[in-house]
Amino acid sequence: MSTMELTEKEPIQTITPGTEISGSQAVLEALIHEGVHTVFGYPGGAIMPIYDALYDYNDKIKHILVRHEQGGIHAAQGFARTSGKVGVAFATSGPGATNLVTGLADAMIDSNPIVCITGQVFASLLGTDAFQETDVINITSPITKWNYQVTDANEIPAVLAKAFYIARTGRPGPVLIDITKNAQIQLFNYKGYEACTHVRSYRPAPIVRNEYIEQAAEIINAAKKPFVLFGQGVILGKAEQEFKAFIEKGGFPSATTVMGLSALETDHHLHVGMLGMHGNYAPNVMTNECDVLIAVGMRFDDRVTGRLDKYAKQAKVIHLDIDPAEIDKNVKTTVPVWGDCKETLPLLTRAIQANDHAAWLQQFRELEKEEIKEVIQDELNPTGDMMTMGEVVRVLNELSGGNAIVVTDVGQHQMVACRYAKFNQSKSNVTSGGLGTMGFGLPAAIGAWYGDPERDVVAIIGDGGFQMTLQELGTIMQFGAKVKILILNNQFLGMVRQWQQLFNDKRYSFVNITSPDFVALAKSYYIDGQKISERKDLETALKTMLEHDGAYLLEVMVGKENNVFPMVAQGTSVSEIRLK
């Protein structure tokens, strides 16, 4: 055992193959080989051997002790979104693992590359209702891209290599590896770590077919009114430049989904706004006016399409996606351009003719003027006494110049932030898009900061969502993530209230939520902050928040019964979008 003692005492680069090590060490070795330096986690009985090994890896792996496993996985998601790398979360068996479920579902639907490592009871106890035993593999199989239970330490290097490979390739997603305690303790002859580059039953991306590129180019070249919709696929594919070259050559008006925000800078002359239920007026209306719809790395979510049988029926649809299951899933495709858009976009750009659809683009701008007049003007520069969420975001834009990472929670503030926040660079918008997870914002912002600590991270959160995961203030207090928390407090669960107002005759059923003194709460965690209720204090307060060296909480009281408009009401067509 002399080798063991040696390796445990010395700070090691990586363990030499042929050494006898424990399963737990193999886990940490795998992380180092995969370039993981930050892990979010929470210890417990069944994962104790890994935490014991972690004690010796302190100089190589930074472990952030969260206050709840849900916070751990949301932080890993935020980390993945701003760093473009795989986020890693640790949790113990039983309740530790079940607390990951919401985050896994969120990461699955938003395609976040995540690897979760959970402890499990001894293999000999599996199925005996042992203390803190939960069937985490079966619980999480519909909400993970892949999961696997390890009961023998010899499997660990290869399984973790496969986990990272599957999580980050193709359409990314969460992977969960459940490791029984005996495997964590077990000593085995370490044969080294080999990164995974191929799994025979798994194809990350379909092979690009030239005939589809040609067919798509033909349709695009003949188009009079082409319209591009882009989603997170552009960011996940690291294809921002390729995308820009494509739309610039073709002169295509381009609209983003919530998840695609920041893939193209907001001020780009071809950026015509956001799609969807609370998206912009022009892109929603024009969806039913265009003759060719080019969807890039997006999945036609129901919040984007509204009523499907009245969605872009007049248009030919070209769908670029890496996931074959997305083609024809919701919207019938004329030409499916399978493949990684990093690869397909340049091919398509080469095949299309340079064009300038100035008159067509102008039609978007005309509709935009209408939206400015009816909605945006009042939202961003209100004349009433109460502040609006939109004006807070406007002042934030002015101060940050569009350089901040904006993390949001879920609800009205999320839609307002996504509508009005300005983005100059990619990977700047972190939000729970598909699952709509309230409580996502604060922990995701912590992870977002670790993912890109050089940038300002502003977490815009509602008074409701903040109260779902506010315990993560403790994580900020202990580890010092410089997160700027901007609570937009309307004293309501605003989005539900808005629906109750519009569709349930103002029967405000349990949307009236009270809040603690958020600033005092922050102070109890030694985090500075202030609360403002008047417009005259807004700019100074936001400036103080941004300039503060460290985490900061700013609570802004906004109008109680403000609504988010425009809105595509459920069951209506995108062209029936209402401005009020």
Next chain:
Amino acid sequence: MEKQEFTITLYTENSIGMIGRISNIFSRRKINIESLNTSPSEVEGIHRFTIVTAETEEVIRKLCRQLEKLVDVLKAYYNTNDELIWQEQALYKVPADVVAEKVYVERLLRQYGANAVVIRNDYIVFETAGHREEIDRLTEELTPYGLIEFVRGARIAIIKASAGFHSKLKKFEQREPSPEIVENEFLSEQDKVFTM
């Protein structure tokens, strides 16, 4: 599109929990599995699932894409009945005296090509294989004569047009990306038997 019976053939890795992962894809969409058989395939180490379900072709096609998306599934095919050779097996336990005394019962069993598997004083176990309708008809006819026990196996099916999985697996095993892997070989011929 009308609902009709489809047989889905999956080639998968032999990993623990595959039935659960596969059935999740169905149950999540509230689609009932009418018959499910799992067996080894013509390729060593590769498992073959045969699943029967009644849905529209559009639903089945989407379902197969979701199934193929599972990391451990190599390939999903779907076929209508006329594209398959298929069989279901059944076992019948009938009182021995009935078979001895009633000539009709004996004739019935002969007519359906049933073979005696076990003969005892008190009962006889017959086995038969065929299409669902034939088995159902025999069951119906035997019921009045005191059928003690009956069980029918899941459908197993051979795809008429398939050349087997050996050559396909070789392509899968080559380190990707390889131009030989044609992911969407049948996409342009969507009425043909395969998916993707």
